[in-house]
Amino acid sequence: MSKDKDIIVCVPGQRLCVSDKFNIAGPGTYEQQGYIYSKLAGVIKLIQKENTRTIEVHGITEQSIVPAPGDIVTAMVTIVNQRFCKCSIKCIGDIVLTRPYRGILRKEDVRAIDKDNIQMYKSFRPGDIILARVVSFILSEKCYVIIHIKV
């Protein structure tokens, strides 16, 4: 491997280096049979720590990620109903998604206390930007269940 300052362009499937205690496979790479390979076309970035070196590959377009339970997401309310509102998830953490994911916010998930007196129409309107946490995924409706977080 060469020095940090150089820009090394790599292509998918390119063998980068040996995988051992010193070299660790980071994002954009994968390990196979004791070697680290690139899985993106882009540049190699090395992160030096005391005893280890993490090898990362950054592509041209940042790869889009998928919401996972526990993620904090920013969503826009699209449809408000008496029982729930539908949202489109725009960001996960501080990463802006290339295309939105559907989410559903149920009435009982709007706030933690005084759940009986929640009125959806008074809480949300279409177009509102909300901060929420992903809880699970409903397979039948193919959307993520999210819980509202009071900012």
Place this chain on the structure above:
Amino acid sequence: MIEAENIEDQNGLRPDGRRALELRQIRVKMGVFGQADGSAYIEQGNTKILVTVYGPHQPRGSTGRSTSNITKGIVNCQYSMAVFSLSSGERKRKPRGDRKSQERSLQLKHAMEAIIHLEIYPRSQIDIYVEALQVDGSEYCASVNAATLALIDAGIPIKNYAIGCTVTLINNPSLEDEDNTLGKGVLDANYVEECTPGVTLSVVSLPNNDSTSKDGLIVVAQGAGQRLHLSQFESLKARVLCGCQDIRTILDYAVREYLTEQSLPSLFHVALN
């Protein structure tokens, strides 16, 4: 119909003047569309293929409903041949939906599932649309090559290049006593050669990038035409893997050129951070 003297070779050369292990000229263009996540256009001789990739996104329609596996992403492939794609002058009635296209779609899906890291996209779908604009032999292999390039352009992590190449055993008795190189199979057959009496194998493999080991992992192999004797298979396999290695070198060069030309400023930005 193809006349008999057209197939006859001259001095060990093929009808279009190539040697047995010579590929057709490959031209590659990546990132041809703005609105798709990734796209690529490939010309292998007169075979012209356009591929677009959308995704990963949330599954829509029936593809998402039918899946029971939620820990992995879904690959949706659609192979279609343009109605004007046939070289013989006749028009195709339907661009897609016929048996041949459906079979191609399925085989393309198998090849793509083998290289994409699907486990990092749970409950998501990746769409790959292949359009064969002009067909002149080896179109399935060219579409695999183009799909690989489109996936790279889309920034979808893949294990390795999936490289398709065909090998055709030209079953011409006059060849065998004169020149044995053509008789053992020719690479990257065009339409005329695919129509000759003989067998065509389309092989998709993941060639290693180090030149020390010549063989790669075969993902999909399909045969067309007559039956193939098993004793000839090993030599055909060795030839087709050699062809895959050559195509890989060409595509590798194209990808590197695309990377450095198109996105060097943004790459500098990443590297300096």
